[in-house]
Amino acid sequence: MRALTGAALGASGGGRRVPDGAGVLAHGLGGRTDLPLDGVTAIAGGGAAVAVTFLALTVAWTRPRLRPDAGRPLPEGLARLLDAPGLTSACRWVVLALSAAVVGVAFAGPSSDARNLAPWALFVTFWVGLVPASVLCGPVWRRVNPLRTLHAAVCRVARVAPSGVRAVPKRLGWWPAACWLLGFVWLELVAPGRSDPRLVGGLLAGYAAVNVGAAVWFGRDWFARGDGFEAYSSLLARMCPVGRRPDGVLVWRTPLTGLVGTGGEPGLAATACVLIGSTGFDGVTRTTYWRDSVDPSDVPAGTAGLLVSVGAVAVLYLAAMGAGARWSGQDPREWTGRFAGSLLPIALGYTVAHYFSFLLLEGQTTVILASDPLGRGWNLLGSTGNVVDYGLLSPAVIAMVQVNAVVLGHLAGTAVAHDLALRTVPPRRRLAGQAPLAAVMVCLTCAGLFALLSG
Secondary structure (H helix, E strand, O other), X not given: OEEEOHHHOOOOOOOEEOOOOOOEEEOOOOOHHHOOOOHHHHHHHHHHHHHHHHHHHHHHOOOOOOOOOOOEEOOHHHHHHHOOHHHHHHHHXXXXXXXXXXXXXXXXXXXXXXXXXXXXXXXXXXXXXXXHHHHHHOOHHHHHOHHHHHHHHHHHHHOOOOOOOOOOOHHHOOHHHHHHHHHHHHHHHOOOOOOOHHHHHHHHHHHHHHHHHHHHHHOOOHHHHHOHHHHHHHHHHOOOOEEEOOOOOEEEOOOOHHHOOOOOOOOHHHHHHHHHHHHHHHHHOOOHHHHHHOOOOOHHHHHHHHHHHHHHHHHHHHXXXXXXXXXXXXXXXXXXXXXXXXXXXXXXXXXXXXXXXXXXXXXXXXXXXHOOOOOOOOOOOOOOOOOEEOOOOOHHHHHHHHHHHHHHHHHHHXXXXXXXXXXXXXXXXXXXXXXXXXXXXXXHHXXXXXXXXXX
């Protein structure tokens, strides 16, 4: 997100600023040169931490510890409440109404992206806010997805079975989600005029029509893998401390437990590479080299940069999987799917590092604009005016969260990969089998920190 209110750019400390119409979607706080952190030390330290963690795991973690069938059951009353059909129905209708309101405001509200709620609601509150909501609360978008509500209504009106005409082909796997997410991040990071409210409204309506239409044909199971946003939320939810055991019981669990059962799902690795590569590209576009060399309005250059970033992550992962499989006597094709879950903590770490300050700071604008969605001078939510408190986060806090998020994401990914290797790799070949992926983890850590801190 390189374009939402230029007020965010250059606001590195306290004070309040008013959205000025310089365009929606500029992530975080200015350049990284104003952060109180030595970049070389952070990069070297982060890479060393991942390498040392890998070596320590090979010595201290000698048997699988992440068990999908483990966990402490939630209190019975709480579990019943969370599973109540009435709660699901109420939440879905509320979210459908809010979604319809956002689309309506996109077309009927102010034409300026600085004064229209829709771009802020989509690119800030929803897209970035979906991350903490899913990691902390589970697959929330699957629970409240307004497209599922629309699909059910269409099926009732048209007298079509919700199960669809034919089942979703298993070979599709996560590939539809990977394509949708790649298209969305291209819109978010590259497309010209991406914050135009009318464009946002048209894209939301078109996205809903295509996915509801696909669900009419393939059935409601389409949304689990075919709706990019629901798929994204569900993948993040695998790292939630509350999960469901194979017997259906809701339990408190180790947050990484949900990642060890993700092997062999077509397109999962591609989806994770899209998430990692696109966030890395967002960091690259804010480096001095990119800003001095590439015109922000150069769509071909931006598109190429995005594809190269995603492709580089994919090539590194595939190369590591190929080498690790050969050195441990395994099937490379099987390994590519088996270890895909280890990429998800990295994607989460990159997302937190790049966008947490964006959500907390620019997210305030969503509330401000929601008080007057049509630009009529209303104050429906009682907001105090069109001011955003950019002093909410200090540069020191931002730097601390960014660096730790990147490093901890790679540490968690290394731990998941090690636990997965313990399940299938012969003891004498475990170190050799895991070494290539560990090397990639170190490289991605250093590259991620370099892109983050070299502004």
